[in-house]
Amino acid sequence: MTLNLDECYNHVYGLVEEAGKLIAARNYGKKSMVEKSSDIDLLTETDQQVERLLMDGITSKYPDHKFIGEEETSAGKKAELTNAPTWIIDPVDGTMNFVHSFPHSCISIALLIEKITEIAIIHNPVLNQTFTARRGKGAFYNDKPIRVSGETRIERALATTEFGTSRDEEKTSVVLENIGKLVRVVHGIRSTGSAALNIAMVALGGADFNYEFGIHAWDIAAGDLIVREAGGVCLDPAGGPLDLMSRRFICASTQELADKVIALITQYYPQPTD
Ligand code: IPD
Ligand code: CA
Numbered sequence: 001m002t003l004n005l006d007e008c009y010n011h012v013y014g015l016v017e018e019a020g021k022l023i024a025a026r027n028y029g030k031k032s033m034v035e036k037s038s039d040i041d042l043l044t045e046t047d048q049q050v051e052r053l054l055m056d057g058i059t060s061k062y063p064d065h066k067f068i069g070e071e072e073t074s075a076g077k078k079a080e081l082t083n084a085p086t087w088i089i090d091p092v093d094g095t096m097n098f099v100h101s102f103p104h105s106c107i108s109i110a111l112l113i114e115k116i117t118e119i120a121i122i123h124n125p126v127l128n129q130t131f132t133a134r135r136g137k138g139a140f141y142n143d144k145p146i147r148v149s150g151e152t153r154i155e156r157a158l159a160t161t162e163f164g165t166s167r168d169e170e171k172t173s174v175v176l177e178n179i180g181k182l183v184r185v186v187h188g189i190r191s192t193g194s195a196a197l198n199i200a201m202v203a204l205g206g207a208d209f210n211y212e213f214g215i216h217a218w219d220i221a222a223g224d225l226i227v228r229e230a231g232g233v234c235l236d237p238a239g240g241p242l243d244l245m246s247r248r249f250i251c252a253s254t255q256e257l258a259d260k261v262i263a264l265i266t267q268y269y270p271q272p273t274d
Contacts, residue, residue, distance in 0.1 A: 003085060008062070008111065009119050009134060012087075015057040016107050019050045020125030023092060027126045028101045041165040042095045047071055050091035050107060058087055068274075070218045079217060079274045081245060083114045088244070090218035093122075094194030096165075103127050108196035110221035120222035120229075122196045131200040131226050139203050139229035148232040148253035149205040154260040157208035157253075159189045160198035164214045171214060174268040178211075181264055195249075199223030202251050203230035209252035209261055211237050213268040217244045227251045233258050238267055245274040 023046060032045040051071045058065055066086040068079045081088075087109060092098050094105030103126040111119040122131040131146075133139040139146050151157050159182055163175055183189055190207060192198050195215045201207035203226045212219075221244055224234045234242045237250040239262045247270040252258035 003062075003113070005118055005134065011061055012054075012058065012109065012111070012119065013121060013132075015054050016109060016121050016123050017125075018057075019053045019091070019107055020123050022046055022050055022053070023098065023105065023107070024125040027098060027103060027105070031099050033099070038165070038167075040096065040167065042099050043071065043074070044092070044095060044099065046098065047092045047095055051089060054087075054089055054091065054107070054109065068217055070216065073216075073218075073274075079245070081112065081115060081217070085111060085113045087111055088218050088221035090196060090216075093196040093219055094192070097193040102193060104192045104194050104197055106194055106196055106200075108218060108222045110225060112221070117221060117225040120225035122200050122222050122226065124194075124197060129197075129200075131203060131222075133203075133222075133226040133229035135225065135229070137229070139226045141200075141204055146204050146230050148202060148227065148230045149208050150231075151208040151253045152256040154185055154257060154264075155187070157186050157257060157261075158206070159186050159261075160191065160201050160207045160210040161189060162191050162193070162195060162198065162212055164212065166214055171268060171270070174213065174266050178265045181266075182261075185264065195219035196223050199227060199249075199251055202232055202253060203227045205230075205253070209250065209257055211250040211261060211265065213237065213248055214270045215247060215249055217274045220244060220249045223251070224249075235262075237262060237265065247273050
């Protein structure tokens, strides 16, 4: 039976709103931390509970659907993208922000069918910001249609990027090298502390490009569709097609701007990939 995508979107939108209430209610309080691999790659009980709520809510209606979730994957489950309907979920993107009560964290969720993204939602429940897209139906911010800026000039562009959640020496030096190159050329560089919200800013037209090495599929899957539906481009940072599992991402308001950024930045190939 073919999946009714309208029904599916409404069901998941409801779950995202419900899960978002957990994040919003706890944003300004003390967080219950869970041990994770490093001092700056944080995990809270809320991350786990939100992921569980979303997965259980989806499974109850769609028992055959598969998942790639940040917390399950960090706990050792291999991320596997097949042709089956698959939800790629970041329960709290911007966990460091959440831990510090810095109000830029969000749920990022996307549905892929045969590896094509059909539904995307990025929801910051603390500031009530919701970015959505359906393939072929445009992108929206709090239900209003959005478009990328259309900027082509790198010297007029506002960039978003992050330092990331690894302080691996080789990676950190590429990150700093790229920031050093760009800051001399662009209008400005911003970091929201959430890869998904950084990407959403490009869809909104508030920023003109975003790039990051070391992100994961769950940071970018929803943002990719939202930017493309808002008229922008999403690519591999060396210029080829985007591979959601490659841990490499660039998006821009125009191909022309993306090409200029790509020509400038130093490449980095994170290992292992997703
Ligand atoms: C991280 C944040 C951060 C970005 C990292 C992400 P998390 O996600 O989006 O801003 O630099 O690449 O992994 O750990 O907060 O879900
Ligand atoms: Ca994330």
